[in-house]
Amino acid sequence: MAGRLTAPLEPQMRVKNLSKSFAVSRSLIDWATGKPLPLLRALHDVSFEVAKGETLGIVGESGCGKSTLARCLVRLHEVDQGEIVFDGQNALTHSGEARRRYNRSVQMVFQDPNGSLNPRMTVGECIGEALSVHAVVPRDQIAARVRALLDLVKLPTDAANRRPHEFSGGQRQRIAIARALAVEPACLIADEPLSALDVSVQAQIVNLFLELQARLGLTLVFITHDLRLVRHVAHRIAVMYLGRIVEIGPAQELFAAPRHPYTQGLIASVPQLEPKRLGAREAVVGEVPSALAPPPGCAFHPRCPKAAEPCRVEAPALEGRGGAWPVACHFAGG
């Protein structure tokens, strides 16, 4: 696994040059004078691969586009440009039955189970709905399958008759995971699945993901701002900044020797369980600039300790030079 640049074997999902912009509302005066709608470029030429059974962690500060990426991957957003090649086919051109098949293969687990579970439905109805929409099993076997799924995520089977509010946060996230798994997906997109949970419960859900992945061979795209956890669960990590991937590589090696100055600063910002080393860290300075007016050249240059003339002019490409993993920095490797 060490030193692996890209996914081995045939990748299960290959994302190519994905771009997504949102139109932002303008003021009345701008409207009257005919100014165009300002565009917020949420994703900019994002490309990566995920192999079958692999966990790809995606990290970055808020506003870097990681949640937009998650939503594009499950087609909750229509993308502007690019391809999502899944099992050899471009999923973005699918319609009808093919699109349904893709939606079934790639499922999402959301951050907040309170928002993603319908409070009026029992847990059994919630999970059963997914089973009947996709006709996973015959109608008379739904109850049995719901019990099996609850067992899979280690909830008591009598949970089926209760409603989400009767459960704790960790248990609710288990229900959301069971619902995502109901349609037998090959790939799970998990968008901050741990951040609404208590610290003592996070490790339970991390273990659940690891177990499920080993048992079902799931491919996992794990989006989080928690670098301590992502280092533990991911095989590879993609670091995003203002809509672009700035570095992507094997998790342990990347944490041990990050190559992009942003990755270096980001990792240095994470508090460790070591007393009183706050002043000793070389964390990132400044704040993320507005995505409406990103800096020219390398978007990170205003915060970068190594920034020089070329950085202000030309955006570096994401490249792996000299056998190292890809990084988008004019000075990486130097």
Next chain:
Amino acid sequence: MSATPLLSVKDLGVVFSTPRGALQAVDGLTLDIRPGEILGLVGESGSGKSVTLRAILRLLRGAATVSGQIHFKGEDLLNAPERRMQQLRGGSIGMIFQEPMTALNPVLTIGLQIEETLAAHGLRQGRARRASAIELLRQVGIPSPQSRLGAYPHEFSGGMRQRAMIAIALAASPTLLLADEPTTALDVTIQDQILKLLKRLTSELGMAMILVTHDLGVVAETCDRVTVMYAGRVAETAPVETLFAAPRHAYTQALLRSAPHGGTPRTMLNPIQGQPPHLAAPARGCAFAPRCDFAVAQCSTARPPLEALAEDQSSACLARDRLPPWRAA
């Protein structure tokens, strides 16, 4: 125990009466904070840490019943007249909250909100007041403070809003700052900046701070001493070096062990089994006993007392001498 405490909380109890019965949010909490020190108050949601901060400033109203004793510089806060509490709030005791967007007034400019605080405590007039506001914004690291006085909270980023809130809290030069999860809503990079700012300000201004957080990493790096809470009670109090070297409460130990820290990647973590307890039915014994790997029969029958140990440490755990080293991986 060295200097006399700046703030001393003894046997604090907070009970909320709800339509479904009483909730014991804080249950016999005792802690001291000394002048100039940073005390971390750490626990999960529902452990009573935020309620404790609010009880200190008597911000709990209505359904809450507060018992016990709170003394600030020798003054009895629970029995002080409301007028006196108004002087103390934002005066000698400042407070900052988790979500600056809801704590700041959205229709007033930042400058006005700082000046308002100065005015409420009778500090400076007219131009001098404005100059103080600029100086405060400079102190918390807001660039070109003069031009930002007229900005509204929504024009600031999350980190800048938190800086503005710190500026308001510092306006009347408090000797104690209560910080309730001040960095939880922020990115790690901004969290790092705010923690460094708070640390610098406490030492420059000789101010003490209670930092409430659920993040043990934040506690380790920022605080001098730490009090770990569970289900409204103190599990253990110790200097950070001592606590992170050898915790003396099974809950602290379990919490530290459950975090991923440099072990073999993608192996199972050591989670704490079960769920945090429900506050409607306070445990007769140790509240952590049902989830504890080291519990003995006695743990669930009688409440372990908070006992003073060596080196400024106290623990309410019967298993404290039987805990293995937590870093053994």
